[in-house]
Amino acid sequence: MLKNWNRKRNLGLWMVLALCFLALIGCAGNDETSTDKGTNEEDSNQKATLAFSWSPASLDPHGSDSWEVMRSGTAETLIKLNEELEPTTWLAKSWKQENDTTWLFQLQKNVSFHNGKVMDATSVKDSLQRSIDKNPKAKDLLQIKSMEAVSDTELKIETTQPNAALIAHLADPATIIVDVATINDKDSYPAFTGAFKIKQFNQDQSLIVERYEDYWGEKALLSEVTIKFISDANTRLMALQSGDVDGATDISVDHIDVLEKNKKFEVLTATSLRTHMLMYNMESSLFKELALRKVVDMLIPREEIVNSVMKGQGSVAHSTFSPVLPFGKVENKEETESVNQLMQQEGWKKNSEGMWEKEGKTFEATLLTFPQRPELTVMAEVIQNKLLAEGMKINIRQVESIDDTLANEDWDLSMYSMLTAHTGDPQYFLEIFYQSNSESNVSKYVSLSVDKMINQLSQTTDLEKRNQLAIQIQEEINKDIPQSFIVFPNTVFAVRDGLKGFVAHPIEYYYNHSQIDVE
Numbered sequence: 001m002l003k004n005w006n007r008k009r010n011l012g013l014w015m016v017l018a019l020c021f022l023a024l025i026g027c028a029g030n031d032e033t034s035t036d037k038g039t040n041e042e043d044s045n046q047k048a049t050l051a052f053s054w055s056p057a058s059l060d061p062h063g064s065d066s067w068e069v070m071r072s073g074t075a076e077t078l079i080k081l082n083e084e085l086e087p088t089t090w091l092a093k094s095w096k097q098e099n100d101t102t103w104l105f106q107l108q109k110n111v112s113f114h115n116g117k118v119m120d121a122t123s124v125k126d127s128l129q130r131s132i133d134k135n136p137k138a139k140d141l142l143q144i145k146s147m148e149a150v151s152d153t154e155l156k157i158e159t160t161q162p163n164a165a166l167i168a169h170l171a172d173p174a175t176i177i178v179d180v181a182t183i184n185d186k187d188s189y190p191a192f193t194g195a196f197k198i199k200q201f202n203q204d205q206s207l208i209v210e211r212y213e214d215y216w217g218e219k220a221l222l223s224e225v226t227i228k229f230i231s232d233a234n235t236r237l238m239a240l241q242s243g244d245v246d247g248a249t250d251i252s253v254d255h256i257d258v259l260e261k262n263k264k265f266e267v268l269t270a271t272s273l274r275t276h277m278l279m280y281n282m283e284s285s286l287f288k289e290l291a292l293r294k295v296v297d298m299l300i301p302r303e304e305i306v307n308s309v310m311k312g313q314g315s316v317a318h319s320t321f322s323p324v325l326p327f328g329k330v331e332n333k334e335e336t337e338s339v340n341q342l343m344q345q346e347g348w349k350k351n352s353e354g355m356w357e358k359e360g361k362t363f364e365a366t367l368l369t370f371p372q373r374p375e376l377t378v379m380a381e382v383i384q385n386k387l388l389a390e391g392m393k394i395n396i397r398q399v400e401s402i403d404d405t406l407a408n409e410d411w412d413l414s415m416y417s418m419l420t421a422h423t424g425d426p427q428y429f430l431e432i433f434y435q436s437n438s439e440s441n442v443s444k445y446v447s448l449s450v451d452k453m454i455n456q457l458s459q460t461t462d463l464e465k466r467n468q469l470a471i472q473i474q475e476e477i478n479k480d481i482p483q484s485f486i487v488f489p490n491t492v493f494a495v496r497d498g499l500k501g502f503v504a505h506p507i508e509y510y511y512n513h514s515q516i517d518v519e
Contacts (some may be wrong), residue, residue: 046518047224048499051236051248052467052511053372055204055229059190060183061176062131062138064403068172073220074114074209075192077123078105079171081507085273087167091119091177091193100162101145107153111216113191114181114198121149127177132198136439138174140431142166143458162459164466165427169177173509174425186501195220195514204229206287209512221501221517231400233374240265240494246518247495247502249511252374253311259494268493270504271324273421275317276376278367278383278484282444284412286365291342293481296413298335299386300484307376310487317485319474320420320429327426327470330478339390356391364393370402376415406442416442416483419508426470430454434477445482 040057056065061075069075080090088338092104110132111119131138143163148156159166169175189198195217196209207227211220228245230236233252239245240259251259251267259265278300280287287293302316321328348363356363367384369377377398384394394413399405406414420429432440436451453473460466491504501516 016457031086037435045223046221047226048222048247048502048516048518049226049245049468050502050512051228051230051239051245053229053231053233053236053250055231056207057203059198059201059207060134061178061190061192062174062183066135066173066176067509069176069192071511072194072198072207072209073196073225073514074194074198075173075176075178076194077171077173077175077177078107079167079425080510081168081171081422083505083507085421085506087424090171090249091124092170095167095228101159103157103159103166104150105155105157107155108216110151111193112214113182113193114212115182115188115191116214117179117191119177119179119193120152121155122152123179124155124177125149126180128175130180130183131175137176137432138172140167140173140435140438141174141428159516161455162461164458164461165423165425168423168425169428172428196225196512199224215514218514220514225512225516227512231372231444231465232413233371240496243496245496246499247493249493250373251492251494253309253313253492254374255314255494256311257491264497266497267496268495268502269313270491270506271322271420272314272489272491272508273322273325273506274417274419274489274491274508275320275322275485276314276373276379276415276417276487276489277317278486279416279443280482280484281407281411281413282446282482284365284410286363286412288480291346293484294335294337295339295342295390295392296383296387297481297484298339300383300388300486301386302486304504305382306487307380308490309375309382313492314487314489317488319478320486321426321470321474322421322488325421325426327467328421330471330474333478350391354391355393362393363391364395365412366395366397368402368405368411369398370400370415372400373417375489376417380415402455403442417489422507422509426466426473427454430457430473434473434482443482445477445480447476447480450476 054068056068058065059069061069076091078090079087082088091106091108095103097103099251107121113119132144143159143161144156144157145160150156173322177193182188182191195212195215197212200208200211210224230239236248237255240248256267259267280293282288306314306316318332319330323329343356348358351357367380369380378395384396387394431454432438433446434450435454438447450473457469461468493504495502498519
């Protein structure tokens with residue numbers, strides 16, 4: 001009996017010990033789970049701060065600030081462009097062309113605006129209609145005659161004429177989809193559909209966006225992103241160096257060497273579809289004359305600008321579109337007449353001080369530039385010195401808002417920069433920048449032959465024919481010189497160590513997105 005009792009006592013003791021051991025394992029397991037959960041929560045609450053060079057005046061997506069709204073990661077369009085500039089699905093999951101002017105779009109299901117309202121065909125129709133009514137560019141791009149919500153997820157669009165680039169143009173930020181009822185609501189921000197929603201907007205200073213938990217697509221890795229608006233390149237650099245921001249756009253080429261010498265930073269570059277140019281006001285008393293536009297164009301030292309100003313971060317431009325595009329392979333034709341011949345044909349003569357003079361007035365013009373792209377100001381100075389050496393005085397004037405100044409004031413010359421193929425198609429830029437009746441034709445260029453070819457382009461569906469026609473249009477524009485194309489620049493970003501996914505990209509309005517993360 002005693003022996004059996006001892007055996008039972010020992011067995012009981014082992015069972016108690018086993019239970020304690022299991023309990024300890026369980027506690028350890030619970031501790032590990034708790035730690036993992038804490039780590040996951042910490043990861044899901046990661047934040048980042050970015051510096052952008054442009055500041056929106058408002059968050060209205062259908063005005064002049066549509067690009068800045070799109071860059072914030074809060075807004076989406078029906079169509080998105082991939083890295084090859086091909087139209088892909090976004091808020092529209094598919095589409096088909098029923099005839100030359102009619103398209104039927106199938107919308108994504110389970111999409112909600114940031115206020116919780118379901119996105120349906122009617123709300124998409126209302127948003128596009130507001131964009132057309134408010135933004136002349138959208139009207140020119142889309143050429144919409146009518147829209148019909150066929151069902152909750154089907155939208156039919158009829159254009160005024162065949163518009164072969166409609167799908168690509170629906171990727172333009174001017175066509176951002178928004179719950180229109182929220183745009184003018186003083187108590188809330190506009191409700192978009194993106195992976196981030198607006199938390200706080202401080203005009204001219206910052207925009208804070210936070211993860212939208214009910215996002216229909218791949219949720220944001222970061223819980224919050226603060227976007228600081230810093231127009232000055234030196235200030236952006238200092239903010240990056242001090243750790244005030246984790247990443248910055250539009251890094252000056254002069255700052256690349258400084259950043260690359262420090263292992264804390266990474267410089268990111270990409271071939272851009274942007275063109276830096278000098279624009280002429282075709283209504284200016286000076287530059288309404290083709291001969292004077294030819295003279296300035298001839299004197300621009302493009303190779304010098306690429307090598308000295310751009311530090312090799314770009315290539316010489318002689319036409320609207322980069323030659324990396326199939327519709328950008330335009331032959332450069334050299335001017336056969338000299339500067340003296342062209343100036344004398346227009347009645348100009350050199351005075352005793354070596355300056356060109358006509359009817360008692362010396363040649364003098366004003367050249368506008370702006371701080372958001374500092375390399376343009378340096379280019380302006382190079383051009384200024386080159387023209388002065390040839391007897392032409394140029395006064396440089398820097399303005400904060402170049403588009404407002406061009407639209408509302410008199411001017412002669414202006415530095416400018418445009419992403420000329422941001423829909424992956426030539427029609428967009430040619431229509432808004434060169435059609436005689438376009439409000440975006442800031443040079444006030446008028447050419448009936450170019451108008452006719454652009455209209456023909458909009459009705460041409462064959463890709464090879466479209467590319468060839470776009471080249472012919474550029475050749476005609478180059479004869480008239482409403483702009484002097486100078487450089488196809490690279491896009492340059494910089495990030496601090498640990499920021500992932502914030503990359504330079506040919507498409508310049510997909511800056512903030514759901515897959516940016518911080519290690």
